[in-house]
Amino acid sequence: MASFKTFIEDVKRVPSEFMESLFRHGPPETDRTRSEAVFHNLFLHIHPVRVHRWSLKSTLTLGLGVMSTASFVILTATGILLMLYYKPSTILAYDSIKDIHFVVPTGRFMRNMHRWGAHLMVIAVLFHMARVFFTASYKSARRFNWVIGLMLFILTLMLSFTGYLLPWDQVAYWAITICANIAQSPRELTDALHITGFFDPGGLTKTILLGGNEVGEDALIRFNMLHCILLPLVISFFMGIHFWRIRKDGGLARPEDADDKLGPLPDGEKPDFTQAPQKTYGLMAFVRGSSPVVGKGPEHTVPAWPHLFYAELAVFMISFVIMLALSLLMDAPLKELANPLVPENPAKAPWYFLGLQELVSHSAFMGGIGVPVIALLGLFLIPYLDKEKTPEGIWFAGKGEKSVTVKSAVFGLTSVILIEMFTIRFGWLRDWMPGIPQLIAILVNPGSVLTLIYMLWSIRIFRQTGSMRLGAVAIFTCFLAGFLVLTVIAVQFRGPNWDFYWWPNLWPNH
Amino acid sequence: MSEMLTKPVKRRDFLGIVTIGTFAVAMAAALAGILRFFRPTVFSELSKKYKIGKPGGFPLGEVRVPPGRSVYVFHDESGFYAISSRCTHLGCIVKRGHDEFLCPCHGSRFKLNGDVISGAATRALDWYDVSMAPDGQLVVDEGKKVKKGTVFFA
Numbered sequence: 001m002a003s004f005k006t007f008i009e010d011v012k013r014v015p016s017e018f019m020e021s022l023f024r025h026g027p028p029e030t031d032r033t034r035s036e037a038v039f040h041n042l043f044l045h046i047h048p049v050r051v052h053r054w055s056l057k058s059t060l061t062l063g064l065g066v067m068s069t070a071s072f073v074i075l076t077a078t079g080i081l082l083m084l085y086y087k088p089s090t091i092l093a094y095d096s097i098k099d100i101h102f103v104v105p106t107g108r109f110m111r112n113m114h115r116w117g118a119h120l121m122v123i124a125v126l127f128h129m130a131r132v133f134f135t136a137s138y139k140s141a142r143r144f145n146w147v148i149g150l151m152l153f154i155l156t157l158m159l160s161f162t163g164y165l166l167p168w169d170q171v172a173y174w175a176i177t178i179c180a181n182i183a184q185s186p187r188e189l190t191d192a193l194h195i196t197g198f199f200d201p202g203g204l205t206k207t208i209l210l211g212g213n214e215v216g217e218d219a220l221i222r223f224n225m226l227h228c229i230l231l232p233l234v235i236s237f238f239m240g241i242h243f244w245r246i247r248k249d250g251g252l253a254r255p256e257d258a259d260d261k262l263g264p265l266p267d268g269e270k271p272d273f274t275q276a277p278q279k280t281y282g283l284m285a286f287v288r289g290s291s292p293v294v295g296k297g298p299e300h301t302v303p304a305w306p307h308l309f310y311a312e313l314a315v316f317m318i319s320f321v322i323m324l325a326l327s328l329l330m331d332a333p334l335k336e337l338a339n340p341l342v343p344e345n346p347a348k349a350p351w352y353f354l355g356l357q358e359l360v361s362h363s364a365f366m367g368g369i370g371v372p373v374i375a376l377l378g379l380f381l382i383p384y385l386d387k388e389k390t391p392e393g394i395w396f397a398g399k400g401e402k403s404v405t406v407k408s409a410v411f412g413l414t415s416v417i418l419i420e421m422f423t424i425r426f427g428w429l430r431d432w433m434p435g436i437p438q439l440i441a442i443l444v445n446p447g448s449v450l451t452l453i454y455m456l457w458s459i460r461i462f463r464q465t466g467s468m469r470l471g472a473v474a475i476f477t478c479f480l481a482g483f484l485v486l487t488v489i490a491v492q493f494r495g496p497n498w499d500f501y502w503w504p505n506l507w508p509n510h
Numbered sequence: 511m512s513e514m515l516t517k518p519v520k521r522r523d524f525l526g527i528v529t530i531g532t533f534a535v536a537m538a539a540a541l542a543g544i545l546r547f548f549r550p551t552v553f554s555e556l557s558k559k560y561k562i563g564k565p566g567g568f569p570l571g572e573v574r575v576p577p578g579r580s581v582y583v584f585h586d587e588s589g590f591y592a593i594s595s596r597c598t599h600l601g602c603i604v605k606r607g608h609d610e611f612l613c614p615c616h617g618s619r620f621k622l623n624g625d626v627i628s629g630a631a632t633r634a635l636d637w638y639d640v641s642m643a644p645d646g647q648l649v650v651d652e653g654k655k656v657k658k659g660t661v662f663f664a
Contacts, residue, residue, distance in 0.1 A: 174602065174615070177600070177601045177602065178600045178601065178602070178615060180601070181599070181600040181601035182600060185600075188632045188633075191632070191633060192632070204549070207549065207550055208548050208549055208550070210550075211550045212550050212553050212554070212555055213553060213555060214555055216554065216555060217554055218550060218554065340580075341578065341579075341580060341603060342603065343602040343603050343614050343615055344614075345614035345615075346614065346615070347602065347614070347615050357616075360600065360616065360630070361616035361617065361630055362630055363630050364599055364600055364630060364632075367630075427628065430626070430628055430629075431628050434627075438632050441632060442632060445630075496614060497612060497613070497614050497617045498614075498615065498616045498617040499617060
């Protein structure tokens with residue numbers, strides 16, 4: 001029989017027993033309990049228990065992966081809050097954004113955070129891809145994770161673009177109109193081949209995307225569903241795979257002689273396994289390659305708690321501070337209410353799509369579908385064609401990579417600037433030969449010529465050096481250079497009617 | 511792999527494969543049908559056919575844009591005709607200059623009869639059918655494209 005006294009004792013013990021049942025291990029003060037903390041926790045266990053010191057070098061990763069994730073987390077939080085007030089209907093959407101911006105307490109801040117978060121995420125994902133490429137971290141075991149990363153890149157752009165329509169202002173309306181017509185642009189090809197009557201993939205894509213023939217209520221509802229439900233779900237799913245794969249592929253890429261390069265451990269950082277000798281931590285999964293525990297001592301690994309978590313937390317806080325500062329300094333723009341009869345002039349998409357818009361201004365099909373598909377296909381193929389053994393996990397480490405990168409950057413910049421200058425000054429095929437066949441006008445445009453030049457350059461580097469990796473470096477650098485210049489031209493130098501102007505104050509003002 | 515193909519299938523495996531296979535085929539067929547779900551069939555859009563008034567109130571030489579529409583209706587010596595102002599490049603609305611249409615989005619230029627002058631557009635502007643309703647009003651039908659130069663004479 002339990003007496004009243006023992007009942008009181010039990011009640012007193014509830015807090016400590018509850019904590020014990022919650023965590024199931026002591027405070028994370030020894031290597032053993034720290035490992036347990038990571039291993040037994042659903043949210044932490046996606047991390048390794050111990051992490052190699054090479055992976056913690058901030059100059060290797062620049063924290064870009066964590067920064068992408070951090071922005072996604074903040075975007076999810078602010079997005080859910082914005083959904084409380086946003087009304088996805090053509091009549092109410094614009095006013096509800098205005099309410100959020102001007103009336104809802106802290107609404108403007110939420111909207112700004114969401115907007116800057118989206119920009120930060122796109123930048124972080126883009127730079128993350130570049131860092132993985134230039135540190136040759138996509139090879140052997142990590143090939144498939146590169147493909148997953150590519151999916152995440154596309155999903156990030158889709159998320160940001162679907163969000164673009166929701167305010168239902170002039171920019172939103174005309175950006176989506178242009179986008180929907182890019183989706184329809186295969187019709188240019190089918191028209192030229194006279195088969196649109198019975199085979200019209202372009203028209204089908206457009207109507208499915210918009211839920212109608214024009215951007216209207218149905219388009220807004222579809223984009224809202226994609227932006228708030230489907231795409232976030234899908235991207236979370238792929239993010240899970242991406243993180244899981246990093247662990248299963250043996251952590252972040254590092255050179256084989258990483259341990260020698262790091263040198264001896266500083267005093268006091270020797271891993272201490274003495275506190276709990278009854279049980280050493282074992283290999284918790286089958287890991288391929290030279291993981292910390294295959295054939296090597298764990299000298300150069302440190303417990304994820306606290307070293308990795310400090311690093312991640314630091315990047316998270318930096319990302320948050322960046323967004324915070326931008327949100328307090330600059331408001332997200334809102335143009336006039338969407339007017340289906342009068343386009344914005346110039347109608348510009350968000351900056352990361354403006355490179356594409358510049359290409360599209362030369363040809364809808366090649367610029368909007370042809371060239372992007374070629375670029376994505378190239379990115380997908382890189383790890384399956386470049387199987388050379390070059391040092392991984394170090395910037396520009398392979399033989400000749402630095403000089404090929406510099407040369408390709410110069411070549412890429414020069415050719416894109418020359419082609420654009422030429423087109424702006426002298427026009428293109430149709431200006432010289434008005435009767436030119438449709439098919440030629442579509443296929444031969446400045447964008448596709450530029451792509452071809454870049455491909456030839458890459459092939460030339462490949463044949464000169466005999467190295468697939470250097471060929472890949474050449475074309476990747478060229479595409480980055482092209483993207484940069486096209487974006488700058490479209491952001492800065494394109495005015496009304498997409499004409500070239502040196503400065504926005506030279507735009508005709510009527 | 512070759513062993514898998516040459517070895518006789520066990521009775522139990524065969525039944526399993528047949529069960530799963532039948533189910534998969536049935537599901538695939540059903541799902542293929544359901545794909546139609548995504549294709550819109552209800553269009554909550556303005557009617558494509560509308561009246562623009564009687565010819566009498568539409569003097570020679572006037573160019574009219576029916577309110578809320580992206581169409582230019584011309585009246586010249588040959589008669590009435592309607593040209594779409596939706597750019598064939600990426601769907602922006604072209605503006606009429608004194609002797610050409612100009613698209614603000616990517617600078618495609620068209621002649622006043624719709625033909626492409628320059629830019630990334632690959633197709634001439636659409637011409638729409640103009641007819642007369644029984645009440646004597648002119649009717650433009652955006653759902654009915656006609657050949658360039660098709661003019662309604664009232």
